[in-house]
Amino acid sequence: MANLTISLDENLVKQARIKAIQEGTSLSAKVREMLAAYVRQDMPSAPAVIPKLPVGGSGGLMPGIDPSSNRSYYEAMDQGVDLLKLK
Numbered sequence: 001m002a003n004l005t006i007s008l009d010e011n012l013v014k015q016a017r018i019k020a021i022q023e024g025t026s027l028s029a030k031v032r033e034m035l036a037a038y039v040r041q042d043m044p045s046a047p048a049v050i051p052k053l054p055v056g057g058s059g060g061l062m063p064g065i066d067p068s069s070n071r072s073y074y075e076a077m078d079q080g081v082d083l084l085k086l087k
Helices: 010-022 027-041 070-083
Strands: none
Touching: 010 027
């Protein structure tokens, strides 16, 4: 395990130690828990990509796309802009 030196307010450390003892743990264990939660929460994820749905020039779905089928949408999106029916 690695050691880490940080600067904290003495009063904050005292209060945190007391609370950790009351919870039956150590301040080091609590810091490890919080740091692990922080890393899990803030892990970079891929940016959200909003796909363009294949629509016709009038704003409706292209013929052959089943609006009740996600698979139909995904297959159409995989084919790209060639699916657009332009007027």
